[in-house]
Amino acid sequence: MSIWQTLELSPTRDEGEIRRAYARQLKKHRPDSDPAGYQQLREAFDEAKRRAQADIIVDHEDSTADILPPIQEKHEPEPLIQQGEVANGFTVGETAVPPEADLLYSEKELHKLAYQLVNTEMTGIIMMNRLSESVFKAGSLQQQQLFHRQLAAALAESPGLTEGLLERVSGLLGWGMDEYDYSHIIPYHIQEALHEQLRETEVNRAWKEMEAEEKHGTMLNRAAIRLLKSDSEKVPFWIRLIPGLLTLLAQQANRLGYYFPEIVPRLNQPVLRFLSQPRAALSWQGIFLLVFWALVFNAVIPLSGINTTVSAIAVLTVMFYLYINDAVMLGLQSRPQWVKWFLFTEFIFSLMAIQLFFGGLFFAAIVTMPPSGHGGIALVMLLAILVLSMVFWAAWPQGIPFIRRPGRVMSRIFASPWKLMEWMDFSWFSVIWALLCLAVFVLTGVALLKLFA
Structure with a gap:
């Protein structure tokens, strides 16, 4: 299957289209429910972006390939608040127009709210309910739409964001994240940023669990994790002499590689290469x-x-x-x-x-x-x-x-x-x-x- 078939997108060099296609497919292939599908989707997304930046759409897996002429202009990274959207009371674009009314909150307050939601959920929920109530009562429709997008963008920049919190915020504010398409409330590029932040939270949590297991786990688990995290260039011979250690090492490496491939580059590569080959050891x-x-x-x-x-x-x-x-x-x-x-x-x-x-x-x-x-x-x-x-x-x-x-x-x-x-x-x-x-x-x-x- 080609990268364009995975993304369900015609070959293109438009990074915005690629990101939107990725966000659509991400709802079908979530990292927690379909890690293999997510990994394939992520690889297709990265490859499509690389080709877009190189001004080519050649797909070696297809029988036909199109090569578009080079573009003189260079694509810039797409901001979380797009051209034509309202930010801080003004329309983003070549011509700035005055807002209908002053915003009822500042950007600093919104980031503080996102921080409270992630770190002290109950306090953040109370603050969010108060702020959203005031925006929905006194603000215009344009300000209400902007509040949803800016809060989602602030959450996308908050380390530690969890799926449970995001679902609760979505339910309280009516974002409709469980629906097929809620881009009329939260644009695709902000959805993608939210999912990337969720994934980063899961990866960081898995790494912290490894560190906790390294300190408080059984002796065999501690030895296995220390070997996986070490920076040694040589694999010690004694690991063959401890019954069950090689098996446990292989299980840990396979689990991390399957569910959290982002962690694999942090692990000891000589140990991973050693585990990929059949070895004789005590059991x-x-x-x-x-x-x-x-x-x-x-x-x-x-x-x-x-x-x-x-x-x-x-x-x-x-x-x-x-x-x-x-x-x-x-x-x-x-x-x-x-x-x-x-x-x-x-x-x-x-x-x-x-x-x-x-x-x-x-x-x-x-x-x-x-x-x-x-x-x-x-x-x-x-x-x-x-x-x-x-x-x-x-x-x-x-x-x-x-x-x-x-x-x-x-x-x-x-x-x-x-x-x-x-x-x-x-x-x-x-x-x-x-x-x-x-x-x-x-x-x-x-x-x-x-x-x-």
Whole structure:
């Protein structure tokens, strides 16, 4: 989609038209309700203004492009009070005409009112009601219109303006901000300035929340925010050694980049580049699974009676799918030809692992079943075969290349204890299920490895 389609405007170099189109679209794509649409609209607006200042309207995304001849005159920034409007009692233009009556307030009083509205809302509302009542009673229609525009312009220049305050002022003064078009009361360029001030307030609030979290948040949050705000040119190696820190850093950076892209230039750029690439680091998942499988093998190896070679192969297989596989893929990122050979080798090895794991358990269940096919043991083995079939079906991934699916099946099975606790949101009863999972893996491991004893 081209910038002109985003703005719903024909190609032009008129900055006033561009600003008015931007203000119209801003009501459809608000930063709070549609941040992605707002970001696209803002980029289109900035690009359209840049082209207008360069006297071109070429759109590389369109199949046709128009180049207008250069203009000798230079566009000046459009003021908040336009030519032909009334300001301070006089008409703005080449010819000044006397006002019908003196204004009932000064510009200084209006800015003081805007300050009170933003900083002490209740006091400001009382002052605004008194002033508007006097203007509407004693002032002319022209003065009433000017009051609305000047107050909106003063609010647009007041840092800290919030959407709630603006909606309340609009409701009390009848601006009709919730309507499709209220430009007959507040011109488009003042509307745009109001929305920009609202956005600046949101960005500043987000930055202050970061600063508050840096002082009063958890230790991990404080470390993450300090790294994002630091001015260091190098990323410290120790951030890989703190479990969960890289994940939290990535979450913070993604949230800020999505909702507040204006903050991104203030963040540490080396850290952001570091987060944009896959990195190996310690995690609570890796630590938990390491302890879990150490307990499993500590119980399985003595009970199954297998020799050292078989036990070593079993341990290395689990470690391969939990840790070694991903580490090798990260190390081979710059060597695509090696990646192909590794994926092919992993595919063959994973097919063998699936056959040994599921096939061995199916075989153990069938062998344990009594010849008659009746009785409690037979029922248990039939249930075990059904559960194994369901596990294989649930572990089979979708949406990835087929060559990676067998390996992903084994990775999911070996990481299932952590995924189960994660699914239960790490509540107290998830520990009970983790212990049950430990018992199940010990029993299945003993039944499987006894075949190789």
